[in-house]
């Protein structure tokens with residue numbers, strides 16, 4: 001084979017570098033849609049970033065529950081930790097008491113009504129949060145103890161950071177956002193649509209009402 005024939009098939013370096021991306025793009029066309037990194041910027045109606053907000057994404061409207069997930073709501077220094085716990089519906093939550101005083105934890109919220117009378121250490125049975133919604137926790141002994149458990153029908157959830165940002169890997173589709181923060185007047189999650197497109201910007205701006 002003459003030397004010039006082999007050089008004719010040489011792929012330019014610039015194209016060679018782009019080739020793996022091109023091939024994975026072509027392969028992706030015939031495979032199930034892959035998750036894309038997606039950033040959500042949460043703001044209130046006044047345009048300020050919303051920190052410490054529970055954000056969940058129900059993937060393409062398919063509710064999803066768990067029978068195996070576990071979570072923990074500590075009591076430390078006469079306070080709940082964390083103050084906001086997000087769990088998938090069906091999660092078993094333990095309430096270990098790390099204080100030397102006893103606590104008496106309760107929720108009267110319809111999402112989960114329960115009461116764990118005066119106890120030390122970890123109660124033997126976790127509480128299973130089997131309905132989506134928001135449970136407000138209190139302690140009968142210490143009035144200033146308060147926390148919330150937000151229960152969502154999806155394993156895709158996060159709490160927004162100080163800049164009001166959450167990041168998820170999401171498949172393309174028409175999803176449902178579920179949002180709640182402690183400043184909301186209603187003790188239920190807000191819903192709004194979230195569209196993720198394969199050729200999209202990778203970010204969405206979300207305005208959250210009161």
Ligand SMILES: [Cu+2]
Nearest residue numbers: 103139141142
């Ligand atoms: Cu207490």
